[in-house]
Amino acid sequence: MMHRMHIEIEELLKIAPSSSLEGVMGDTPLIQIDALELFNAIKTLKEKLEFTILLDIVGIDWLNYPLQKRERFSLIYLFRHNNFKDTIAIEVAIQEPIFGADSITSIYSGANWLEREIFDQYGIYFASHPNLKRILNHLEFEGYPLRKDYPINQRQICTKAQDMLDELSKELLKKDLDLEKDNLMPLNLGPSHPASHGTIRTIVALDGEKIVASASEIGYLHRGFEKACEYHTYNQIIPYTDRLNYCSALMNNIAFAKTVEEMLDIELPDRAIFIRVILAELSRIIDHLVCLAAALLDMGAQTNYWYLFNPRNDAYDFLSKLTGARLTNSFIRIGGMAYDLYDGWEGDLQDILYKVRKGVDETLIMVAKNRIFQDRVQDISPISPKKAMEMGFTGPNLRACGVDYDMRADKPYYYYDSFDFDVIVGSCGDTYDRLMVRFEEILQSIKIIEQAIVALPKGEINYNDRSITLPPKSEVYNTIEGTINQFKLIFEGIKVAPKIHYSAIEAANGELGFTIISNGSGTPHRVKVRAPSFLHMQAYPQMIEGYQVADAIMTLGSLNIIAGEMDR
Amino acid sequence: MDLSSDEHLLGDSIITTKVDAVIDWGRQSSLWPFVFGTACCAIEFMATAASRYDIARFGAEVLRFSPRHADLLVVAGTVSMKQAPILKQIYDQMPEPRWVISMGACASSGGFYDNYTTLQGIDEIVPVDVYVAGCPPRPEALLDAVMQIQKMLWSEPALEPRHPNFKSIYDA
Numbered sequence A: 001m002m003h004r005m006h007i008e009i010e011e012l013l014k015i016a017p018s019s020s021l022e023g024v025m026g027d028t029p030l031i032q033i034d035a036l037e038l039f040n041a042i043k044t045l046k047e048k049l050e051f052t053i054l055l056d057i058v059g060i061d062w063l064n065y066p067l068q069k070r071e072r073f074s075l076i077y078l079f080r081h082n083n084f085k086d087t088i089a090i091e092v093a094i095q096e097p098i099f100g101a102d103s104i105t106s107i108y109s110g111a112n113w114l115e116r117e118i119f120d121q122y123g124i125y126f127a128s129h130p131n132l133k134r135i136l137n138h139l140e141f142e143g144y145p146l147r148k149d150y151p152i153n154q155r156q157i158c159t160k161a162q163d164m165l166d167e168l169s170k171e172l173l174k175k176d177l178d179l180e181k182d183n184l185m186p187l188n189l190g191p192s193h194p195a196s197h198g199t200i201r202t203i204v205a206l207d208g209e210k211i212v213a214s215a216s217e218i219g220y221l222h223r224g225f226e227k228a229c230e231y232h233t234y235n236q237i238i239p240y241t242d243r244l245n246y247c248s249a250l251m252n253n254i255a256f257a258k259t260v261e262e263m264l265d266i267e268l269p270d271r272a273i274f275i276r277v278i279l280a281e282l283s284r285i286i287d288h289l290v291c292l293a294a295a296l297l298d299m300g301a302q303t304n305y306w307y308l309f310n311p312r313n314d315a316y317d318f319l320s321k322l323t324g325a326r327l328t329n330s331f332i333r334i335g336g337m338a339y340d341l342y343d344g345w346e347g348d349l350q351d352i353l354y355k356v357r358k359g360v361d362e363t364l365i366m367v368a369k370n371r372i373f374q375d376r377v378q379d380i381s382p383i384s385p386k387k388a389m390e391m392g393f394t395g396p397n398l399r400a401c402g403v404d405y406d407m408r409a410d411k412p413y414y415y416y417d418s419f420d421f422d423v424i425v426g427s428c429g430d431t432y433d434r435l436m437v438r439f440e441e442i443l444q445s446i447k448i449i450e451q452a453i454v455a456l457p458k459g460e461i462n463y464n465d466r467s468i469t470l471p472p473k474s475e476v477y478n479t480i481e482g483t484i485n486q487f488k489l490i491f492e493g494i495k496v497a498p499k500i501h502y503s504a505i506e507a508a509n510g511e512l513g514f515t516i517i518s519n520g521s522g523t524p525h526r527v528k529v530r531a532p533s534f535l536h537m538q539a540y541p542q543m544i545e546g547y548q549v550a551d552a553i554m555t556l557g558s559l560n561i562i563a564g565e566m567d568r
Numbered sequence B: 001m002d003l004s005s006d007e008h009l010l011g012d013s014i015i016t017t018k019v020d021a022v023i024d025w026g027r028q029s030s031l032w033p034f035v036f037g038t039a040c041c042a043i044e045f046m047a048t049a050a051s052r053y054d055i056a057r058f059g060a061e062v063l064r065f066s067p068r069h070a071d072l073l074v075v076a077g078t079v080s081m082k083q084a085p086i087l088k089q090i091y092d093q094m095p096e097p098r099w100v101i102s103m104g105a106c107a108s109s110g111g112f113y114d115n116y117t118t119l120q121g122i123d124e125i126v127p128v129d130v131y132v133a134g135c136p137p138r139p140e141a142l143l144d145a146v147m148q149i150q151k152m153l154w155s156e157p158a159l160e161p162r163h164p165n166f167k168s169i170y171d172a
Helices: A003-015 A035-047 A111-122 A165-174 A225-229 A234-242 A246-264 A270-298 A302-323 A345-367 A371-377 A385-390 A395-399 A431-455 A473-478 A480-492 A532-543 A549-559 A563-567 B004-013 B019-028 B040-049 B084-093 B104-109 B139-154
Strands: A020-025 A028-033 A053-061 A073-080 A087-094 A185-189 A201-207 A210-217 A499-507 A510-518 A526-530 B033-037 B072-076 B099-103 B130-132
Touching: A003 A020, A003 A028, A003 A035, A003 A087, A020 A499, A028 A035, A035 A073, A035 A087, A053 A111, A053 A499, A053 A510, A053 A526, A073 A510, A087 A499, A111 A532, A165 A201, A165 A210, A185 A549, A201 A549, A210 A532, A210 A549, A225 A234, A225 A526, A234 A246, A246 A270, A246 A499, A246 A510, A246 B040, A270 A302, A270 A345, A270 A431, A270 A549, A270 B040, A302 A345, A302 B040, A345 A431, A371 A431, A371 A549, A385 A395, A395 A431, A395 A510, A395 A532, A431 A549, A473 A480, A510 A532, A532 A549, A532 A563, B019 B139, B033 B040, B033 B084, B040 B072, B040 B099, B040 B104, B040 B139, B072 B084, B072 B104, B072 B139, B099 B104, B099 B139, B104 B130, B130 B139
Parallel strands: A028 A087, B033 B072, B072 B099, B099 B130
Antiparallel strands: A020 A028, A053 A073, A073 A087, A185 A201, A201 A210, A499 A510, A510 A526
């Protein structure tokens, strides 16, 4: 991998003379660049070296980190190449938060909210940012919560919601419009409305029924996931990951565990990998079912809600039998799984797959050739592949635009290259495509599960190392080593040597990545989630412009914004 | 005219009872919920409303998304400090009498989110009638909460304001 990216790295080092190759994060080279040279280097990276997707920007406070760092704060930018295989990371040391770094929003429009989040959480400023304002925390908040010296439980009362008219006026000004003079009506959608998923707020300026400008506010479900991670051991974080995308909790477990396992440099037993594939694909099915059921319900097609929700309930019966919980399963452990599959699981699962297929078929009979459905979703809020990639789209929403990018096929992990399945793409990225891609993906996931059931090997489900996985209970109760192993793992956690790592999986909504910085103890120094919904939501206000309010509701439903992972 | 001595003449055509009992009887099977759904619990609420668990069996299926139409507030999910003033506003917009179910660990106590952004229980903002344990609670648990409200409702005077002395963190 390294030699393939040799040319790119050379080129970057030439553009930014003070830069240096600091190391690697798995297969990702990490390049240190001076803040003054950052803007040009990133411009070259995109325009010349074709790193078209900005994956994430991670802010880090190095206070109390065991290894010496020159500056207290730094930023890590993650980019993905146009070939969808190579990833590059750029680290910038921040000398003074108040001077910060140059905003790269003019190069990647997706950077806008990512930079705002870092400003909100760390107080690092970005020069020439179009709208540097708090995004997750409320405006009355003082201080920067993700800084290491901010106490985790210091709450600050918020007395009122902001009116958002400042952001709306800015959007209107871009189009040379004015609320008063052009006789436009501002309309507030959410956050407390079922069609806005309870936590998303959008303010729109209406000309009749048509939306001419809009701005979104998020953060209503910001519940401090990343700060909480810094106070818990790696395995204690698993239940928190459940609640990121709570429609496919197991996938978040897997993405997190996989990242830590790569940091520990361990190989899982094959049985564990296959079980993870089965559970991940089942989660993808459930996630898509909820998205489609809710989206169709939003347009008044209520029958489909029952058709799609019933098989989902059956899948939850299977999951509660297996994991003990319907929704938030916490079933994955670092280095394996909480339990093996139960006796008779295969029949249960086959039965669910049959019911899911039936539910999907019945729904498609109702909607696929339905004139009302077609008229409501076709050519509504399309997004071009170029724009989508610039905004950091991944997953079904990107594939709907016709971009053939699926991590399971392009950057295979967990033997996905040995399964036979199709990557589903749409044609123009409208609401219709986003919904239909999900219908098809459900069928593809069924195909993968069926193959995995057949191929499932026998054997262990946990990596056999007592510093990583818990001993069996018989050992804990009967041997002194077992007791000590259990005690140390529970109290101190799995020790991960100091390193920076980024890893991702193809989750239901797109590339779900974790950047983890370990410090040698059982607790991470920093965990940053690359949440697909955060980046999708950012594009939403632009996507709904020119359409009606009723279309905007469908667009939101089809993007499948899950507030848990968006606001974290 | 005194009818009391002639009551037997009316036979079965009239039942005498208390006003409270009649009103509470009517209210019991016609709770109109407003779902303040924010997170994972809201997904389980959707399951409760769907055909398997079917909240309609308990007369509470008329979901209202305007607080002015609703008398049962179901807070399903984590409420952040940013969300708190919105919850307060919604509760204030609901007409009396109104009942509140706090669904799940987060709404009841902040759950395992003891941090800078999460409200430690919605009872700092609104008076809660029934707390439902679970993270998230199973649909059966939520149905049980609805039944608890129905039971509670029987023993209450129908026309007096509920929780007149409640103070939220905003009233301090």
